[in-house]
Each structure stands twice: as C-alpha cells, then as structure tokens.
C-alpha cells in the first residue's frame with residue numbers, strides 16, 4: 401500500500417494519542433476514537449488531549465470522535481490501543497464494521513486471562529481474514545510527546561503490514577524496525593511490565609545499581625526461559641521490544657508499572673494505588689497470568705514468584721529477595737546454551 405492512508409486509532413489514552421499524532425504528522429488522515437464524547441469534542445476544539453497529554457499539540461490531520469462507525473468509515477488501517485481487558489470487546493465491534501482487507505494492528509501490551517492469549521491471537525480469532533500486525537518497543541508515551549527520539553518494532557508474518565507500518569509511522573523522531581515474530585515481540589512487551597513493578601519496588605527501597613543490573617539481566621533470563629516453553633524464539637528478546645523495552649520501563653519513573661511498584665513499596669495497599677491511577681498499568685494482571693502459566697508449565701521464574709509473594713502473600717521484600725538470590729547456581733546466558 402502506498403500514498404496517503406486513512407487510519408483509525410481506537411483508544412484515546414496516552415499511547416493511542418501519540419501514535420495517532422505521529423501518523424497524522426506524516427500526512428495521513430487519522431480518526432482517534434474514544435468513548436468519552438466530551439473529551440472528543442474538546443480535542444477537536446483545542447487540538448490537545450488535555451486529559452492524558454496536556455500541552456501536547458495535535459496535528460490538524462487528526463480528528464477525534466466517539467462514534468466508532470464514523471471512525472472506521474473508509475479506513476485502510478486500524479490501530480487498537482485500549483487496555484488488554486477491553487481489547488476483545490472493542491475488536492469484536494470492529495469486525496462487524498470493516499472489510500477483510502483492512503489492516504489491524506495492536507498497540508496493547510497485555511495478556512487475556514482465558515487461554516493466556518496475546519492480542520494478535522485475539523485479532524486472529526476475531527478477524528481471521530484481515531492482515532494483522534503489532535507494534536511494540538521502548539515507547540513511553542510522554543517521552544514521545546516531548547519529542548525524544550524513539551524506536552519501535554512493527555511485527556507481522558505479512559511483509560505488506562511491516563512495510564505499511566514503516567510508511568505511516570517512520571519519521572525522524574520515531575524509527576520503525578521490522579520483525580516477522582509477532583508473538584515474540586508482543587510477549588516481550590507484556591512480560592517487561594512485571595519487572596517494571598519489581599524495579600519500582602527496588603527504586604523505592606534504594607537498591608544499588610549493581611542490584612538493579614542483576615535484576616534486569618535475570619529478568620531477561622527468566623523471560624527467555626518462559627518464551628522457550630511457550631514455543632517462542634527468545635532471540636527476539638535481544639531487540640527493541642525485549643531488552644529495549646525492559647530497560648526503559650524498568651528505569652523510568654514515567655512508567656505506570658514502575659510507579660505502582662514504588663507506591664506499594666512505600667506502604668500503600670495495591671487497591672489504593674490502583675484506585676488513584678487514571679491510566680492503565682497492565683503488569684499486575686500479567687503477573688497473575690504469567691505466575692499461573694509458569695506454574696502450569698513448571699518453568700522456574702523466581703522473580704515472578706517473588707513479586708507475586710510480595711504483592712499477594714504479604715511476604716516481606718527482604719525475605720523474598722533472600723530466597724531468590726540464595727538458590728543453587730544457575731547458568732548465566734542459559735537460552736543460548738540450551739538448544740532452542
């Protein structure tokens with residue numbers, strides 16, 4: 401597909417807004433769909449999404465609407481940027497309104513509880529004939545809005561999709577790389593949210609940089625171990641959507657998952673932290689699902705189990721940490737030394 405595209409972005413939160421604005425800034429027509437009609441009207445009047453990204457100027461090619469049918473009229477690409485718990489419902493409504501050649505791309509980093517499904521798997525079930533893809537990488541929305549150069553991975557088994565995503569999104573401040581491993585790219589984006597919560601706890605408790613370096617590297621080791629058991633290629637985790645996103649999300653106070661970890665470590669009950677957040681932190685839901693899946697598959701994930709014990713079994717961080725580090729000796733780069 402070449403030339404100007406007509407695009408819908410579903411979800412007018414922080415990430416949907418920046419992705420829609422990059423595409424509009426590249427000269428394409430964008431409809432940003434959000435369920436809050438008042439906010440849609442304000443966005444069109446002020447060219448700013450004041451609820452999620454105040455002060456971030458939106459391109460004139462972006463129009464907000466709360467009418468899904470209107471948002472999807474005549475589009476050739478649909479991006480979905482709603483939290484994972486609402487993803488299937490939203491996508492189901494899309495399936496009734498778009499033809500089979502409309503490209504559908506997930507921006508969501510989460511897992512569906514029933515059947516441990518990633519978003520591309522939901523897309524495949526709900527829109528079996530459409531060309532599908534995902535976009536994932538170290539992409540803190542606030543930093544993109546501030547103009548910091550960022551990069552992301554467009555992943556699909558269909559080369560038309562990766563090429564089209566490059567065409568609509570790539571610009572000086574937003575670089576788009578390609579991957580054919582949709583599952584691996586998505587899995588990295590979902591799993592890193594767990595370790596961002598753990599890093600937030602570490603930051604609140606003033607862990608040293610050595611400790612944080614160890615946590616990040618061991619996180620990568622157990623993510624890879626899990627990926628192998630799920631039949632995925634752990635080498636994908638060496639790219640932007642793996643190491644890149646793990647590093648960013650585990651080091652930035654802008655990450656909502658990291659903020660959640662910090663708040664819990666400072667003594668706030670999880671329910672109170674969640675009630676005070678006006679944006680989604682996917683990591684908590686992902687933690688529960690990955691813990692359950694890792695137990696089912698007998699994959700050792702000491703950091704996941706440790707975080708679960710801290711958050712849900714009222715275990716002290718120090719005790720949990722002791723039990724994590726005082727295990728028998730493990731291989732360092734095990735996913736390279738084990739056959740894939």
Ligand SMILES: NC(=O)C1=CN([C@@H]2O[C@H](COP(=O)(O)OP(=O)(O)OC[C@H]3O[C@@H](n4cnc5c(N)ncnc54)[C@H](OP(=O)(O)O)[C@@H]3O)[C@@H](O)[C@H]2O)C=CC1
Pocket residue numbers: 411412413414415416434435436452481482483484486489490507508509510539540541542678679680682
């Ligand atoms: N923010 C970031 O830096 C990044 C986020 N992501 C991922 O993108 C996804 C979305 O995140 P983000 O934009 O940050 O989230 P936000 O919390 O900022 O926004 C969520 C958006 O989804 C809307 N929404 C929620 N439920 C529904 C529903 N049932 N129907 C329709 N709309 C709904 C919200 O509407 P309302 O305002 O009415 O509640 C809001 O517009 C997450 O999976 C996240 O992990 C990925 C990369 C970076």
Ligand SMILES: O=C(CO)COP(=O)(O)O
Pocket residue numbers: 509537538539540541593596645648649654655656657658680681682
């Ligand atoms: O995915 C993100 C950065 O790549 C955003 O992380 P949070 O959801 O923790 O804010």
